[in-house]
Amino acid sequence: MSLSFFSNKDLKAIVERGNDVQEVLKQLETFRRGAKSLRIIKPACVGDGIVQIPPDEREVFVSLHDQAAERGRMLKFVPASGVASRMFKDWYRWYQQGGFDSTGTVKFLEDVEKFAFHDDLKELMASEGEDLECCIREARCADILKFILTPRGLNYAWLPKALLKFHIYPGQTRTALEEHLVEAAFYVRDARNICRIHFTVSEEHEPPFVNVLSRIKGDYEKLFGVKYEIAVTTQHRCTDTIAVDMENKPFRDGNGKIMFRPGGHGALLKNLNAIDGDIIFIKNIDNVVPDRLKEMTVLHKKILGGYLVQLQNEMFQNLKLLSGKRVEDELLPRVVRFCKEKLFISFPDGFWNDTISVKREYVFRMLNRPIRVCGMVENEGEPGGGPFWVEENGARSLQIVEQNQLDLSSREQNDIWESSTHFNPVDLVCGVRNYKGEKFDLNLYVNTDAVLISKKSHEEGELKALELPGLWNGSMAFWNTVFVEVPLETFNPVKTVDDLLRKAHLP
Numbered sequence: 001m002s003l004s005f006f007s008n009k010d011l012k013a014i015v016e017r018g019n020d021v022q023e024v025l026k027q028l029e030t031f032r033r034g035a036k037s038l039r040i041i042k043p044a045c046v047g048d049g050i051v052q053i054p055p056d057e058r059e060v061f062v063s064l065h066d067q068a069a070e071r072g073r074m075l076k077f078v079p080a081s082g083v084a085s086r087m088f089k090d091w092y093r094w095y096q097q098g099g100f101d102s103t104g105t106v107k108f109l110e111d112v113e114k115f116a117f118h119d120d121l122k123e124l125m126a127s128e129g130e131d132l133e134c135c136i137r138e139a140r141c142a143d144i145l146k147f148i149l150t151p152r153g154l155n156y157a158w159l160p161k162a163l164l165k166f167h168i169y170p171g172q173t174r175t176a177l178e179e180h181l182v183e184a185a186f187y188v189r190d191a192r193n194i195c196r197i198h199f200t201v202s203e204e205h206e207p208p209f210v211n212v213l214s215r216i217k218g219d220y221e222k223l224f225g226v227k228y229e230i231a232v233t234t235q236h237r238c239t240d241t242i243a244v245d246m247e248n249k250p251f252r253d254g255n256g257k258i259m260f261r262p263g264g265h266g267a268l269l270k271n272l273n274a275i276d277g278d279i280i281f282i283k284n285i286d287n288v289v290p291d292r293l294k295e296m297t298v299l300h301k302k303i304l305g306g307y308l309v310q311l312q313n314e315m316f317q318n319l320k321l322l323s324g325k326r327v328e329d330e331l332l333p334r335v336v337r338f339c340k341e342k343l344f345i346s347f348p349d350g351f352w353n354d355t356i357s358v359k360r361e362y363v364f365r366m367l368n369r370p371i372r373v374c375g376m377v378e379n380e381g382e383p384g385g386g387p388f389w390v391e392e393n394g395a396r397s398l399q400i401v402e403q404n405q406l407d408l409s410s411r412e413q414n415d416i417w418e419s420s421t422h423f424n425p426v427d428l429v430c431g432v433r434n435y436k437g438e439k440f441d442l443n444l445y446v447n448t449d450a451v452l453i454s455k456k457s458h459e460e461g462e463l464k465a466l467e468l469p470g471l472w473n474g475s476m477a478f479w480n481t482v483f484v485e486v487p488l489e490t491f492n493p494v495k496t497v498d499d500l501l502r503k504a505h506l507p
Contacts, residue, residue, distance in 0.1 A: 085158070
């Protein structure tokens with residue numbers, strides 16, 4: 001792709017915002033070429049890509065987890081940049097229309113007092129000379145919505161999900177952020193009672209996020225006898241991607257400036273790669289439960305962590321043996337069997353026909369990669385990705401696949417997608433150091449073709465946007481991947497405000 005699209009002023013602006021000009025040219029070429037669809041072969045299921053941990057083996061993995069946690073190996077990574085505007089999309093539409101329809105009005109007025117933000121709403125309205133109970137009796141839904149959604153009130157349509165009140169306890173309420181602090185105290189604390197957590201937030205929400213965190217951190221440290229080491233980072237501007245018009249030329253705003261857009265959650269790979277971590281749990285900000293349900297969540301977090309530790313122990317032992325000067329004849333078949341049975345690594349046809357040095361190098365390379373153990377829940381129709389066997393360039397691997405990565409105009413691909421038995425709740429534990437204790441460069445294990453192109457509306461006209469390979473999709477495509485079944489009870493996302501009225505989120 002030629003530089004002819006850009007003036008010297010354009011090039012200067014690209015460099016000043018932190019983007020690499022050659023990378024921008026590659027993005028333009030991707031728009032011209034189009035996104036490449038993944039080809040799924042079959043769903044991963046229990047016995048074929050998904051591991052089921054027997055109850056009598058759980059304690060072993062919990063113990064392995066606890067030992068690693070005590071040594072300070074555990075860290076929690078929480079993508080927390082999601083804005084609550086999507087949560088309140090329907091409410092905001094009704095607010096703009098002046099209120100709900102008759103059915104919606106009855107439901108809304110009955111439900112208001114059930115939300116954890118009810119008392120804050122009541123107090124704030126009183127400070128503005130309004131009475132919440134009076135508004136409910138008179139069915140003044142638009143007035144109530146105004147105080148929930150807009151800067152005149154709680155401003156919930158603008159705040160990040162992390163700062164929304166999710167749960168009610170005797171004498172207090174908790175935000176999603178607070179629930180993550182509590183969770184961390186149960187499974188990432190070390191022998192010195194240090195809990196390491198990394199939050200990623202949007203640039204505009206960083207100040208209020210940090211302010212709230214500094215205000216509440218000490219209370220939870222006292223409550224759980226821990227010391228939180230918390231990092232807060234924002235999505236780097238250099239990971240923004242260029243937007244194009246319908247002719248794949250750089251899209252320009254009304255002032256003639258080239259438009260860049262956030263590159264999706266795959267942009268967070270840069271944040272993840274910069275962490276000085278070892279074993280990193282990844283969990284979305286909105287997937288939290290009250291204390292009465294945390295025991296199940298914590299148990300299965302520890303099982304996932306311990307399972308990863310056990311796999312790592314065997315991987316590292318094999319890698320040390322393979323790196324030795326002399327490899328025993330029986331070693332390679334034993335390691336290959338481990339790779340197939342425990343890590344679900346596929347080997348190319350004719351593998352055993354190669355020389356011993358070629359086979360050894362191949363096995364070493366396949367083992368010496370980052371590893372992730374991903375919890376999977378039974379599919380009950382939630383929107384999102386799932387675990388599949390994928391074929392690319394003649395090689396088969398386990399991948400977390402999103403629907404928009406596929407060509408669903410293919411009847412075969414659509415049928416395979418629909419036959420999936422499990423769902424990805426974003427419940428990952430990642431090993432990001434090698435057998436020598438050195439950090440992997442995670443950028444080396446990305447499927448750079450796994451991008452997404454979508455159409456967006458803009459006041460200057462339609463544009464195309466480019467999403468980088470998703471954090472747990474293409475960004476981890478060349479990791480060793482293991483799926484483990486976890487109970488559905490460990491997955492309680494809040495995608496819409498009504499999800500807070502599900503049984504799992506109520507007192």
